[in-house]
Amino acid sequence: MDVKAYMVDVGEKARQASALIAQASTEAKNRALIAMAEALDLARDKLAKANELDLENGRNNGLDSAMLDRLELTPARIDTMIEGLRQVASLPDPVGIIDDMKYMPSGIQVGKMRVPLGVVGIIYESRPNVTVEAASLCLKSGNATILRGGSEAIHSNQAVAACISQGLSQAGLPINAVQVIKTTDRAAVGELITMPEYVDVIVPRGGKGLIERVSRDAKVAVIKHLDGICHVFIDRDADREKAVNVAFNAKTHRYGTCNTMETLLVDEAIAEFVLPTLAVKFEQEGVELRGCDATRRILTGINAATEEDWSTEYLAPVLSVKVVSDMDEAIDHINKYGSHHTDSIITENYTRGRKFITAVDSSSVMINASTRFADGFEYGLGAEIGISTDKIHARGPVGLDGLTSQKYVVFGDGHIRQ
Template identity: 55%
Template sequence: MDVRQYVVEKAKLAQKAARQLAAASTDVKNAALLAMAEALQQRSDEILRANAQDMEAGRQKGLSQALLDRLLLTEKRIADMAEGLRQVAALPDPVGEVVKMWTRPNGLQIGQMRVPLGVVGIIYEARPNVTVDAAALCLKTGNAVLLRGGSEAIHSNTAIARIISRAAREVGLPEGAIQLIEITGREAVNVMLRLNGYLDVLIPRGGAGLIRTVVENASVPVIETGVGNCHVYVDAEADLAMAEEIVINAKTQRPAVCNAMETLLVHREVAAEFLPGLAERLTELGVELRGCPVTRSLVPGIQPATEDDWATEFLDLILAIRVVDSLDEALEHIYLYGTKHSEAIVTSNYFTARRFLQEVDAAAVYVNASTRFTDGFQFGFGAEIGISTQKLHARGPMGLTELTTIKYIVYGEGQIRE
């Protein structure tokens, strides 16, 4: 098979569909999303059988438990994907919205209108739910989508894409609106990275290696989604009972995702009171602890934390712990090792909280809440295309408006320029 020709043909179909999607009515797009949700649940057995193939292959390959959890689909997870589609259908359609309008001294009326990006390419790893989330958000915003999932989820992604694309077509969306590249080799990715003229933007979702490869090698514009080396800082004036629950949730509720906490920072004044009991609970939950010298003196028997640990997105039940002398030291640590994703402080001091909010450079900054809320669904977006850690065009969970751009619309009454 000629891989380049295969990918280009998919992109051409998506490009053709994008022109029709840009003019599709909100009612038709919403009907497609609701039909996709219904089809997912009606054909869940088919999806689960495909997912079982991927899970067995993953176990044979020796995938970590964290990666297997990302890959796993259940009836509940399929129901959640369907609910995400329904929520996106219920959201206002940003396409055609006039963001602002003003009149110039010569009488020209100038405005900004939201319009689709065009064809959005998504390169992602072992998370089949991305297939649904990406399709939902792209269709609602009038974009065609070209999907390339990881080899670990190929059977799941193929089944899901087949089901939802058929459902969308049956209610009037064009052929080619949802395209899945079913070639799992690296060559297909390399073609996508340079599909200028066909793809309007590329969005990578996955680990640091995938994101770096796309950012460094793509000639197509890229929105960089984030590696999540996230921190929780427990301040000297924290409610320690609250802090314990936040830390437990941020680390263990779903450790294999990018908004899970990877490093805990604790002020020295509360470390002796806070860490021993917390460490006992975390250990009971299967978390491997790695600590600085002060932490290890308070919690004997845990492994020493290395310089690499401070910079690592574990995506697993592993936690690095550092005791700091001040808010300034916590801020410096986050500056040095954070990935501008999600950072949290637990404190009852208003002014300390304000400093943290102002000085931490991240897409989402929390006061007295778990980092696990950095999520399109939790933010009320219905779903997300990814969590952007860059600052141009989009930042944080990317919902509908982040998948649009603007064009200027100008109304005149015969004005000519002198």
């Protein structure tokens, strides 16, 4: 197979479909999403068979159990995909919204209309449910999508793709609006990220290695986050109960998510009043603490944190703890070691709260709230395609709006420049 020729063909078809899908009515897009949900529901046997084939190959190829777990399409996961499609259908359509329409001194009326980006390339690893999630968000926002899933999920993804095509076709929309790459050749990724004439933006979802490679080599814009090294800073004027509850929740609500706290910073004036309580709770939960010298004078017996700990995303029941002399030291630490994802201050102090949210350079900054809230659903976006830690185009949880651009709309009555 000539991978380059195949990808150019896919790209051309996506570009053609994007012009049609960009103008599809909200009703047609929603009809397609519901039809996809129904097609998935009717294809449960086929999906299970295709997935079993992937799982069998995976076991034969020595995939580890975490990988096999992500690969598995259980009935509950199929339910979640179906539910997800219905939810995206129920979200408001961003395309065509005109904001800020106002008259200018010249008499023209100027506003901004939300428009799709065009063609979105999604590169992801083993989880086949991403196929549906990503395709549905791109479709609702009027974009054509090219999906490239992990090679170990090829049969599952093709089975899901068949349901997506059926949904598009039933709604009278071009089936090339969502294309799932048919080859497992890794060269396809290299082509996909270097075709600016056919692809407008790439969203890589997966491990850090994948995202680094895509970011380095892409010739188009990439919406991504690499790390989630999130902090909670307990200020000297924190309410101690809020401090303990939020810090505990930010670490233990889920360990493997990018908005989980990885480092706890505590002002030295309050450290001895909150750290012992937190240490007991973390110990009960089986969270290993690694502290700076000052922390270890309060919590004797915990391990020492190394320089590397401050920039490590554990994604596990491990937490680094540092006592700081004041908020400025906390802010410097966050901006230096953090990943510009999500950071929260616990304080009752008005001035320091204001300063923290201004000075911390992260995609989400919080006062008295758990970092775990950094999420498209919690922010009211409905769903998210990822959380961007970049500043260009989209930052923080990226929902339907992040998959759109805008154009200026000008209404005149024969107006000419003087």
